[in-house]
Amino acid sequence: MKLIVRPLHTLFFTLAATLAVTLLNMSQAWAGMAYQLDQTHAIAGETINVKAVLFNDTGNTLSWRPSKTLVLQWRSESGQAIRSLAYLETAPSQVNVPVNNFVQFAWRAVVPKGVKGLQAINVEGRPTLLALDTNPLEKSPIAGTPAHAQIVDAGAAPEGRKADPVLPKNIVAATGASINEGPAIDTLQKPITTPSAFDNFRNALSPYEPIYFDVGTKGGTNARFQLSFKYRLFTPADPENPKFFDNMYLGYTQTSLWDLSASSSPFIDTTYNPSIFWHKDALWQADSKQWFVGLSTGVEHKSNGKAGADSRSLNDGFIEPQFNYRFDGGSTLTFAPRVKAYMGITDNPDYADYAGHVDWKLRWAQDNGLVLSGMYRHGNQGHQATQIEAAWPLQRTFLNMNGYLHVQFFKGYGETLLGYRQNSDSQIRVGLSLVP
Template structure:
């Protein structure tokens, strides 16, 4: 496909279809938010209490999780039983960056002799949780449908009732039924999601997304858009199946000449892919070391015809070795090994970009991100790319995104000129995903 004059003069037209991929994040609240993972458990069974610790202060926050939570179990007769919940998260102390959170979990056993609905209080916290301890299948709350008709608030006919009558049309439109479903049945409890919500939940970051500018040999810019789309959403997020890890990926990279009169694109690379990816296929007992894997097929093309046409196809495998630091950062070593196929147009690609990309990345939680790429091809041809990112939320600008710097030196910065060595150049700009 030949690049049009409109595309050369208006590069953001190429990016416009992807702007809708952004999704807003909720505002974090300071403090600790507790919740029971289960809604039903009988005496002697285990339950989990999960907590999210938020930091919306103006500086790094250190939080130490207690080894045990003291629980009070209260029934509707006023009886109180006390027990302990034991911390399961391996690291007690966390350094939480500004506008970030960390998660903890404690395990408790439901005390013997408890019956009915229990109010669970964490001593020292203004928290009240609820758990149904009736035997499975016999609970009037969580295991069986309501047999009596559901009465709407304000429907008693009492003119002095403080409850307003529910609009019948709105109740019907919401899909309400005459009798309530059982909580454990899952009927009617999962909120209906729109097509856009389903689409947004399946979209996630892939490679970095950024816009950077430099001025070596004239003003120029490089920008990249990247995302991946999950083909199957797991019915049980805690136990995804093998095929739940398949993704479609898309990355688009462009080099833009800002020095020439017409401000043309030098070249644009379109890079779709199909791959299987799992962040952790093995992890240590303390979960500080874990290994992920990505493998699949990718195609890259500059979308041009004739003598300017370039394309690349490869099967790749990328193991990812991760180490999680106690202070809230992850170090990742991820070599990508490629086997090229269908390389009729430019079968000497490997002579300039090699067959292995050596990738190293250090990322603090909502903090500094450092990443590097190195490959070596025939006759000592080397390519290096180094980037650094810092969240703008932690600057006086208090903006979303990252301040982003990138250094590139080597071959195939563009597909069109992959045989030409690009001299070292540093560019700076904005990253949405570093």
């Protein structure tokens, strides 16, 4: 029998490709938006709220930006159609919805003055019908014909005026709706406006590793901070059924240790970490949606940008399965060991002896609440490192601001790439996290 020995990184990549293709064929995904009214009865001139829940049942974190306005079609029993605007109650901003999570939005609308009886309300461009009774003594059928009507401003008519003023054409055009006619209820309207180059870039960009700025005082005042983003290389033609290469990303992470107490406040070291990888949050999900398994696999480069004896540079290939459990109370537990095979470390041949070949990572995150995470590395001859982090949303404090209160503990080898051979004493730093 002939024994064939292959490089470790080749085995990792073969395993990653096999696992990815196998699990990808098992996965099906969809994301849904459900609309509802916060009440069942209102008369003309009263304000109602159109609420929506966006649920992410796809295989990846969903990036989505709510529309500032919705066009509503009001249809009476006689077939009369009136169109009006609903306005988002909060400033429109992009949200990132994790797998098996949801977010809620609300739009405010005024019942137009020409509305009577039972109304079938359609959110224009969506296969959604809502019912509102403006006269409890009447019943009205649901119409399905196009809405041949201009869009009126139902909230601008002064008392005594019988009709709502028609909105200017430029305001209507800005919503993406046609001026005089809306589609039938069962007709999905295609977007009229084309996304700009900046919109395409923004929609492809998302957080990667944690983003934070922390300060500690042990050994002198110092700061450790990290920036990290990933960029999706391909936009899926069908978001509900992305192709294999639609899950390819470019990643970039930069971590710095900054001496704030020394003269001129020098940077001790900075690690530049570009990468290219394949990632999917949920390759497989249990029928209950509580268990789901994701995968990241790719190659990355790390260097500190220095020359001579202070130069540090390495490459590695990695595979990171992510085992997730979703609790009924609204939190997710994730176990994600990252297995690494090093390449091109001739300048630092002993790096693996200090950093090991596996980053053992555990994370527990509440929805809009506490986030706890830990990482452990074990090299040769007792070389090890431990990092523990906690984050709490500042919107749930008296400050009521964006971001998280962040606390980080580190002890062991490899706090910086330059000092991967140095054993750092335990250090606790506190600061602000944008992405925990």
